Amino acid sequence: MSFDWKYLLSLASYSEFWTASLTVVWLSVLTWCVSVALGFGVAIARTEGPGWLRQLSAVYIWFFRSVPLLVLLIFIYNLPQMLPELRPVLSNPFWAGAIALIVSEVAYISEIHRGGLISIDRGQHEAAHVLGIRSFGKYFKIIVPQAFRVAMPTLSNEFITIVKLTSLVSVISLSEILLVGQRLYTRNFLVIETLVAVSVYYVLIVTIFTWIARWIENHLDVTRRRATETEIAKTRFEHPVVTGERIRKSDIVVDLNRVRKSFGDKRVVNDISLQIRSGEVVCLIGPSGSGKTTLLRTINALQDIDGGTICFHGEDWICGDGKYQLSQTFRDDVIHLGMVFQSFNLFPHLTVLENVTLGPRYHTMGSADELRAFAMLNLDKVGMAAHAQKYPHQLSGGQKQRVAIARALAMKPLVMLFDEPTSALDPEMVSEVLQTIEGLAAEGMTMLIVTHEMRFAARISDRIIMLENGSRVAEASADDLRNGITDARIRRFMEQSQH
Numbered sequence: 001m002s003f004d005w006k007y008l009l010s011l012a013s014y015s016e017f018w019t020a021s022l023t024v025v026w027l028s029v030l031t032w033c034v035s036v037a038l039g040f041g042v043a044i045a046r047t048e049g050p051g052w053l054r055q056l057s058a059v060y061i062w063f064f065r066s067v068p069l070l071v072l073l074i075f076i077y078n079l080p081q082m083l084p085e086l087r088p089v090l091s092n093p094f095w096a097g098a099i100a101l102i103v104s105e106v107a108y109i110s111e112i113h114r115g116g117l118i119s120i121d122r123g124q125h126e127a128a129h130v131l132g133i134r135s136f137g138k139y140f141k142i143i144v145p146q147a148f149r150v151a152m153p154t155l156s157n158e159f160i161t162i163v164k165l166t167s168l169v170s171v172i173s174l175s176e177i178l179l180v181g182q183r184l185y186t187r188n189f190l191v192i193e194t195l196v197a198v199s200v201y202y203v204l205i206v207t208i209f210t211w212i213a214r215w216i217e218n219h220l221d222v223t224r225r226r227a228t229e230t231e232i233a234k235t236r237f238e239h240p241v242v243t244g245e246r247i248r249k250s251d252i253v254v255d256l257n258r259v260r261k262s263f264g265d266k267r268v269v270n271d272i273s274l275q276i277r278s279g280e281v282v283c284l285i286g287p288s289g290s291g292k293t294t295l296l297r298t299i300n301a302l303q304d305i306d307g308g309t310i311c312f313h314g315e316d317w318i319c320g321d322g323k324y325q326l327s328q329t330f331r332d333d334v335i336h337l338g339m340v341f342q343s344f345n346l347f348p349h350l351t352v353l354e355n356v357t358l359g360p361r362y363h364t365m366g367s368a369d370e371l372r373a374f375a376m377l378n379l380d381k382v383g384m385a386a387h388a389q390k391y392p393h394q395l396s397g398g399q400k401q402r403v404a405i406a407r408a409l410a411m412k413p414l415v416m417l418f419d420e421p422t423s424a425l426d427p428e429m430v431s432e433v434l435q436t437i438e439g440l441a442a443e444g445m446t447m448l449i450v451t452h453e454m455r456f457a458a459r460i461s462d463r464i465i466m467l468e469n470g471s472r473v474a475e476a477s478a479d480d481l482r483n484g485i486t487d488a489r490i491r492r493f494m495e496q497s498q499h
């Protein structure tokens with residue numbers, strides 16, 4: 001028996017195949033889109049939810065990955081026998097098929113999303129925290145877009161799997177491509193030719209969607225975008241003083257009282273009390289591992305404490321005595337503490353301008369035009385206005401850190417916390433960041449800075465506090481800094497660090 005080419009070619013214009021192809025496309029797109037959306041919910045519940053929700057999502061994933069799709073299809077299609085009220089929906093093979101596919105795919109796709117979610121650096125969550133962006137906004141604007149980009153190649157692969165899985169829906173009589181083919185060859189017995197045509201229709205669909213997926217992947221990949229510099233008229237920005245003139249006020253902005261923190265058996269912060277007054281610049285110095293970063297991070301609750309209390313502007317803020325507790329206003333007020341991280345923690349999927357406006361826009365701190373203007377003003381202050389339309393990967397380390405400073409300033413903070421802002425920078429980029437911080441000090445910004453840059457610390461500080469093994473061991477006052485540091489321990493440490 002010879003291969004019937006003429007018959008095969010005639011199937012190219014067989015309208016039932018085209019109708020069935022549209023059904024397959026519609027069913028696959030619907031399944032993929034709904035499963036991608038619901039899968040995110042399950043993945044977030046599995047990674048971040050309370051214990052019971054994590055368990056529930058784990059059981060869902062385990063169960064529906066174990067049940068064969070064919071069994072699920074037949075079960076759902078026949079469910080109206082038990083629950084007749086479901087008949088209007090489930091007696092339609094398209095909807096029964098779509099529901100079975102979605103229920104099964106959510107289990108698989110949520111695991112793909114989980115891979116994307118756990119690949120996102122912890123620093124992204126921390127940056128959202130210090131900008132006061134709460135869970136929903138954080139996931140919607142920061143985490144999910146990045147996780148989606150990471151998961152996209154596997155998700156597009158899953159789409160192709162779904163296209164092929166739709167052929168199983170023929171068991172509940174949905175007229176998809178395979179069923180149309182089966183009906184044909186049971187009439188004409190041209191099995192091979194008909195199955196070749198069936199395959200060609202599937203290949204066509206998969207090819208078109210592979211192109212579309214590649215286009216989406218490329219579109220989401222910001223590293224492919226060209227860097228564009230923004231033309232800036234030099235006189236355009238007026239720089240208001242950030243926190244008023246540099247006057248020593250008596251009001252205490254941050255007040256730490258006997259703060260303690262241990263990791264396991266190791267006491268990392270040991271009964272530290274520290275007051276920072278408005279307009280004051282305090283540097284924390286000390287050997288590596290002495291607890292400087294941990295102490296700084298307790299102030300905005302990036303790190304919890306085991307004991308002691310922290311007040312912000314005279315109000316109870318964090319309590320570590322007994323059960324660790326944040327004040328009721330903490331979530332609203334945390335935006336008044338600007339934070340600059342060692343590793344910048346810029347949002348890589350957003351432009352420089354979008355990075356700086358994200359927090360103020362989330363908190364509706366003004367109209368879009370006002371926020372854009374204020375962001376440009378802050379970018380100009382740190383010398384980055386010309387780079388407003390670039391993405392973080394298009395910047396040097398020093399430039400990234402200056403954008404991070406502008407992002408913190410855009411929230412109009414009352415105090416800025418710097419966690420070793422130059423440690424991740426090449427030596428030639430350190431000075432540009434230090435100059436920016438010195439500019440803020442000159443404007444009267446209240447700052448607490450963890451640094452290993454001793455000359456900078458001596459130049460900029462009103463006070464230097466030295467930690468060792470988690471304890472506050474020495475202090476250099478404003479007088480000391482003006483007239484020469486008398487404390488031998490600080491002097492020795494600063495001299496050693498400069499060599």
Ligand SMILES: Nc1ncnc2c1ncn2[C@@H]1O[C@H](COP(=O)(O)OP(=O)(O)OP(=O)(O)O)[C@@H](O)[C@H]1O
Nearest residue numbers: 263268286287288289290291292293294295420450
């Ligand atoms: N999440 C954590 N879990 C366990 N141990 C931690 C954690 N964070 C910090 N530590 C430990 O706490 C100690 C103090 O760390 P911290 O980063 O506060 O020191 P540091 O003075 O800032 O050091 P460096 O100057 O090197 O950054 C170190 O021994 C560190 O290993």
